[in-house]
Amino acid sequence: MRYCGKIDKDDKGQEVFVIPVQVPKPGKLEQSWEPGPVKESKFTEEEMKKITAGRKK
Numbered sequence: 001m002r003y004c005g006k007i008d009k010d011d012k013g014q015e016v017f018v019i020p021v022q023v024p025k026p027g028k029l030e031q032s033w034e035p036g037p038v039k040e041s042k043f044t045e046e047e048m049k050k051i052t053a054g055r056k057k
Contacts, residue, residue, distance in 0.1 A: 003020050003022060004020070005017060005018055005019040005020065006018050
C-alpha cells in the first residue's frame with residue numbers, strides 16, 4: 001500500500017518531508033521453513049512444478 005507522503009517547503013524555503021503517521025499493523029507470523037504463498041504470485045501450479053532450482057533430487 002502507498003500512503004502518499006510529500007515534499008513541502010518551510011518558511012525559509014528549505015525542503016521538508018511530510019510523512020503521515022500510521023499505526024503499525026504486523027502481519028501474521030510465518031516461519032522461514034514453512035512460508036505461506038507469495039502475495040500476487042504470478043506462477044500457476046503447472047509453472048511451479050517446472051521450477052527445480054534449489055530442490056533436492
